[in-house]
Amino acid sequence: MLARFAKENQITGSEKAIKNALAAGPVSALALNQENQVEQNTYFSNTVPSKGITDQESSGRCWLFTGLNVLRAKMMKEHSLPSMEFSQNYLFFYDQLEKSNLFLQAIIDTRKKPMDDQTVRWLFQNPLSDGGTFTGVADLIAKYGLVPKGVMPETYTSNHTYQFTQFLSRKLREDALALRDNTKASDKELMAQKEKYLSEIYHMLTLGFGSPVTEFMWAPKDRDGRIVNTPERYTPQSFYKEYINLDLHNDYIMLMNDPTRDYWKTYEIQYDRHTYDGHNWLYLNVPMQDIKEVAIASIKDSTMMYFSCDVNKFLDRSRGIADLANYDYDAIFGVHFGMDKAQRIKSFDSGSTHAMTLKAVDLDDNGKPIKWMVENSWGAGSGHQGHIIMTDEWFDNYMFRLVINKKYASEKILKASQQKPTLLPCWDPMFSAEE
Numbered sequence: 038m039l040a041r042f043a044k045e046n047q048i049t050g051s052e053k054a055i056k057n058a059l060a061a062g063p064v065s066a067l068a069l070n071q072e073n074q075v076e077q078n079t080y081f082s083n084t085v086p087s088k089g090i091t092d093q094e095s096s097g098r099c100w101l102f103t104g105l106n107v108l109r110a111k112m113m114k115e116h117s118l119p120s121m122e123f124s125q126n127y128l129f130f131y132d133q134l135e136k137s138n139l140f141l142q143a144i145i146d147t148r149k150k151p152m153d154d155q156t157v158r159w160l161f162q163n164p165l166s167d168g169g170t171f172t173g174v175a176d177l178i179a180k181y182g183l184v185p186k187g188v189m190p191e192t193y194t195s196n197h198t199y200q201f202t203q204f205l206s207r208k209l210r211e212d213a214l215a216l217r218d219n220t221k222a223s224d225k226e227l228m229a230q231k232e233k234y235l236s237e238i239y240h241m242l243t244l245g246f247g248s249p250v251t252e253f254m255w256a257p258k259d260r261d262g263r264i265v266n267t268p269e270r271y272t273p274q275s276f277y278k279e280y281i282n283l284d285l286h287n288d289y290i291m292l293m294n295d296p297t298r299d300y301w302k303t304y305e306i307q308y309d310r311h312t313y314d315g316h317n318w319l320y321l322n323v324p325m326q327d328i329k330e331v332a333i334a335s336i337k338d339s340t341m342m343y344f345s346c347d348v349n350k351f352l353d354r355s356r357g358i359a360d361l362a363n364y365d366y367d368a369i370f371g372v373h374f375g376m377d378k379a380q381r382i383k384s385f386d387s388g389s390t391h392a393m394t395l396k397a398v399d400l401d402d403n404g405k406p407i408k409w410m411v412e413n414s415w416g417a418g419s420g421h422q423g424h425i426i427m428t429d430e431w432f433d434n435y436m437f438r439l440v441i442n443k444k445y446a447s448e449k450i451l452k453a454s455q456q457k458p459t460l461l462p463c464w465d466p467m468f469s470a471e472e
Contacts, residue, residue, distance in 0.1 A: 045074045055369060062160040068364040069353070074150075077358055077426060081410060084397035085339050088113060088120055090423030092195035092416035097167035101125050101132070102414035103343050103392040104174030108183075108340045110394075111278050119260040125188040127273070130246045131181045132173065133165065133202075135312040137209055137238045139229045140156075140164045142313050152217075159464050164209040169200040171343045172318045173311030177283035180312065181249075182273030183281065188253045194245035201245050211466040218405070272440075290446055292328050292439045292452050293320040295467060296379040298317065300324055301449075305341075305460040306468050321454045325433055327447070329406060333398055334445040341394045343413065343440035344411055348391035348425075350435050358422020359427040361434065378434055384465055393425065 048056060058067050087110055093102050105123045113121050143160055150157050194201050212234040216227060255276070256268040271279070298304065300322050309318040335342050352359045367373050381387035399408035409427045419425040427436075443451065461467070 046183050052371070057167050057334070063371065064366070067363060068366050068369045070362055070365050073360060073362045077356060077421070079409075079421065081397040081399045083333070083336050083400065084410070085110065085336055087341070087394075087396060087412055089122070090412065090417040091122060091414045093125075093414045094416075095355065096127055096196055096198040098169075098198070099346075099392045099414055100169040100171065101128060101174060103345075103394050104171050105183075105432075106284075106412060106414070107341050108281055108342055108392045114293050114339070116257065116280065118257055122186040122248075124184045125183045125185045126188040126191050126195045127250060128174075128177050128181065128315060129167075129195060130249050131177055132169065132311055133167075133205065133242055134235070134239060135177070135315075136165050136412060137233075138235055139308070139310065140209055141212060143308060145227050145231065147215050156451050156463065161210060161213065163463075164213065165202060165206045167202050168213055169310070169311060170318045171291060172316050173290070176310065176312045176315035177248065178277060180315075182275070182277040183254060184250050184276060185255055186391070189247060189250045189253065192246055194270065195406065205241060208238065208241070231339045264430050287450050288443055290443055290450065291320040292331070292441060292450070293317070293321050293322045293467070294325050294328055294437060295382060296377075297382050298322050301453045303454060303456050304461055304467075305458040306461045306463060306465055308463040309468050319458055320438065321448065321450065323453075325436070326367050327450065328436070328439050329443045331450070333400070333406065334397060334438060335441055336398050338445070340442060340445070341412070343392060343438075344395035344436070345389040345392040345438040347387045347389060347435040347437065348393075350387065351431060352425070354420065357422075358427045359425055359431045359435070361428070361430055382466055386436065388466055395439065400452060
């Protein structure tokens with residue numbers, strides 16, 4: 038068989054050039070479609086004004102940056118602020134603490150199951166991450182409020198989360214084994230043991246991110262950075278109530294486009310949450326056309342949206358263009374990559390990997406979308422001035438989730454979102470850990 042394979046796959050002259058190129062550089066550079074490198078049309082018929090691009094640096098906090106970018110756009114618009122950014126570091130401190138508690142409590146809850154139980158095994162494989170969802174943003178803000186970025190700025194560790202998260206995960210796995218081994222302990226004793234471990238996690242978080250703010254003085258500033266009002270004293274909760282004051286759980290709906298499951302049904306995923314006493318990630322699965330309709334309505338009303346997708350598929354990072362015509366992988370390898378969206382999901386080849394803020398759409402004369410644009414959190418120098426422009430065909434294939442304000446939803450969406458959700462296991466392909 039090997040001899041037959043070798044005979045059938047003799048390298049031709051042109052393929053030798055490809056072989057040499059692959060030995061010297063990345064596939065993406067070789068597969069880049071030069072015919073698609075023409076100057077991009079950056080005109081959009083409908084766009085939401087925004088001010089300033091954020092940068093998550095080397096961290097997996099796109100979900101947090103995106104959720105807060107939606108809220109800061111609202112605050113700047115309503116209070117006529119030239120700029121505004123919330124402290125991602127503040128909420129991320131509590132995110133990591135809450136996820137640690139979620140994991141340790143789940144270990145206590147499942148302690149009578151064997152180590153090779155699928156849920157227990159999944160828990161030990163995923164004790165903690167720096168990824169997340171809009172539901173997590175909503176739960177964290179409801180519990181801990183918001184603070185301006187200047188009140189609790191970033192640290193090197195918050196901007197470079199990978200290694201620190203690995204050490205937190207190692208400590209949590211060690212603590213989890215100790216909780217499972219304490220077979221004779223009462224529930225009360227296990228809770229005391231868990232609180233001791235959480236205190237150690239809190240200490241590690243304080244070293245990495247700083248101590249979380251409880252009170253602060255703040256006042257708006259003008260374009261020149263001068264304070265325009267007398268500074269007032271706030272708690273994180275009072276600041277959120279005065280400047281945002283939204284019910285992020287009841288005012289918003291998460292929409293999903295997953296062609297592997299029935300449309301017009303709601304789903305939630307076990308342990309796909311940020312706080313033990315919070316909400317599992319919940320979504321309504323709808324056809325793409327319905328997602329586009331509400332997205333267009335929101336953009337026309339100058340309201341940004343939390344959006345997530347499989348960002349690296351066919352993305353030309355240097356230009357910030359997501360287009361199926363960017364790369365010709367079939368031509369490079371001499372094979373056909375033919376899976377559709379449903380097949381890619383079922384085979385774990387595609388899923389939501391990154392969250393951004395949807396802000397613009399370009400419509401043709403018949404009101405049909407031609408292309409879309411998102412505000413990213415990779416810094417102002419990335420992509421198209423900090424943005425990514427997506428063709429509508431790319432949008433169909435690699436867009437997954439959109440969070441909308443209920444006022445833009447159709448009656449059909451509102452009604453369907455009220456049904457009892459189907460609970461999916463934590464190892465489901467749609468488990469969300471957007472980074």
